Amino acid sequence: MSAAWQVVSKAPCEVGESPFWHPQEQLLYWVDIPGKTIHRSNVFMGTVENWSMTAPHDLEPGCIAPAAGGGLVIALRDGIYRAQSWGGALEALAAAGHDSATTRFNDGKCDPLGRFWASTIYEPRDARQAALFCLQGGALERMAGDATVGNGLAWSLDSRTLYWSDTTAHVIRAWDWDAAGNVLSSPRVFMQFPFKPAGWQTGQPGYGGRPDGAAVDSQGNYWVAMFEGARVLKLSPAGELLDDIATPMMCPTMVCFGGDDLQTLYLTSARHGRPAAELQAMPLSGAVLSLRVDVPGLPVSFFAG
Numbered sequence: 001m002s003a004a005w006q007v008v009s010k011a012p013c014e015v016g017e018s019p020f021w022h023p024q025e026q027l028l029y030w031v032d033i034p035g036k037t038i039h040r041s042n043v044f045m046g047t048v049e050n051w052s053m054t055a056p057h058d059l060e061p062g063c064i065a066p067a068a069g070g071g072l073v074i075a076l077r078d079g080i081y082r083a084q085s086w087g088g089a090l091e092a093l094a095a096a097g098h099d100s101a102t103t104r105f106n107d108g109k110c111d112p113l114g115r116f117w118a119s120t121i122y123e124p125r126d127a128r129q130a131a132l133f134c135l136q137g138g139a140l141e142r143m144a145g146d147a148t149v150g151n152g153l154a155w156s157l158d159s160r161t162l163y164w165s166d167t168t169a170h171v172i173r174a175w176d177w178d179a180a181g182n183v184l185s186s187p188r189v190f191m192q193f194p195f196k197p198a199g200w201q202t203g204q205p206g207y208g209g210r211p212d213g214a215a216v217d218s219q220g221n222y223w224v225a226m227f228e229g230a231r232v233l234k235l236s237p238a239g240e241l242l243d244d245i246a247t248p249m250m251c252p253t254m255v256c257f258g259g260d261d262l263q264t265l266y267l268t269s270a271r272h273g274r275p276a277a278e279l280q281a282m283p284l285s286g287a288v289l290s291l292r293v294d295v296p297g298l299p300v301s302f303f304a305g
């Protein structure tokens with residue numbers, strides 16, 4: 001596929017993440033994690049609204065999801081919160097069970113039955129202490145672990161498989177998922193990517209990046225942003241590479257599908273900590289982009305709690 005990317009928002013995020021398309025509002029949402037801000041855009045008008053998380057909590061939003069009845073569910077560093085409306089007060093739903101000095105919430109979204117899931121990231125990155133949690137009955141239940149940077153959460157078209165990646169380990173894993181009972185079983189490797197070669201520098205060949213945020217389309221294909229790989233991959237349910245789409249930034253972070261026909265792929269990206277020469281060569285680093293695609297995606301799942 002030729003990468004005819006369009007710019008949705010040039011205002012650079014340090015680490016843009018967690019995009020979703022709100023079908024009723026016709027707005028695109030995303031977060032800037034270190035920027036401690038939630039954004040939403042009327043992509044037709046080219047306008048962007050910003051909601052700072054610096055008061056009263058002053059904590060990073062790792063991921064967000066729309067809630068039935070309006071507003072958002074927000075995973076901040078120290079727990080899961082509910083806002084009834086844009087810019088509204090935050091109601092605590094569940095406290096995090098981790099040490100927020102070393103661990104924060106990262107990638108997450110709602111499953112097809114409306115339960116909110118959130119991964120964690122272990123920021124020292126020297127041990128596999130990150131995990132995947134699901135909000136059930138007012139508490140966070142640990143569903144999977146043995147990761148350093150939890151990412152890439154998605155469900156298969158038939159809701160029988162859960163995908164979850166560890167970016168640091170360059171691996172996307174899969175589990176059988178009993179949706180009604182919310183039970184994971186039969187863990188396996190869906191895709192293992194080569195590690196970064198020793199001494200590799202940005203712009204050099206020989207490295208394709210590591211798996212970051214992802215989404216599944218209406219044919220069951222898994223689309224994943226490859227951080228530091230300057231590309232988005234489309235993988236079949238069998239793990240076959242169906243498309244390799246170049247991006248105008250080295251660090252794409254997450255994709256989602258939107259628009260009336262769900263055939264617009266939206267992409268967030270990062271610029272935090274990147275070399276100055278890279279940012280000069282790739283000025284859209286941190287921007288939000290869009291691309292028309294042939295296969296529709298799936299609509300966002302709303303929080304039902």
